[in-house]
Amino acid sequence: MTTPETILAPGVADDPAFDWVRTMFRDDRASQLLGVTITALEDGVCEGEFVLRPEMCNGHGNAHGGFLYAFADSLFAGACNSGGRPAVAAFNTMHYIAPGKEGQRIHGRAVQSDTWGRNGITDVELTCDGRVIAQFRGTSRVVATG
Template sequence: MMSATTTLQTTAETILAPGVADDPAFDWVRGMFRDDRASQFLGITITTLSEGLCEGEFTLRSEMCNGHGNAQGGFLYAFADSLFAGACNAGGQPTVAAFNTMHYIAPGKEGQRIHGRAIQSDTWGRNGITDVELACDGRVIAQFRGTSRAVTLK
């Protein structure tokens, strides 16, 4: 349960940009993002969503920066993970992370708008590989690779 001091930066109604994933085929992933309080807390806006693809953006706030004045890596990781989830779940089947890694290439700074693009590059059976690239002002600042697994929810 969220505390009274927690402020969501986007909401269930605003996490998806207008017109994104309106097709009934995306009911599952729309519902996933509607209930995703972590992504809403970060202030993520999903700008593109189709099967195997998810793009979005968010702004680095002061509370997301470390003592060097750079984006704390966990916030970038959480953003990449949210886009990864969007790409993996856009096919309509519940899918979770099995393994992932992140490479930090350049710092992000407070106030910068970070754009991310997740592309599911390969699938086999119930498994998949998705690559996520994060960029700021056209410059890549991090790369994430995740392995997913489709699951059955009870």
């Protein structure tokens, strides 16, 4: 489990341009519960990692897809919120390619590939030990605040 103080790795998102997304992650209890650490954040890009704990594995001893999905969704949120405007998911899909196992560190990289109006498309690739284990694609929508 990470905390509001440790979810962002040291030096990540220190620029005032990232105030919104930094606050979003510090208030993100779900990502903290997963143990996510955001290791890089720039405009349209978010990277992170977490370790698969025993309670995150299914009856086959593999990573439960819901935990991988939640992790990918957190990175998706980082990428599509990095521009400083609040964005939410409108539609997401995930392809599971290979299993992750208990104790393994899962890395992820989200890249916002296209934006138009208040919409965006972000691709997330999850890897373990250098091999791709899942691919996620999400559509985001910038929402009004207040």
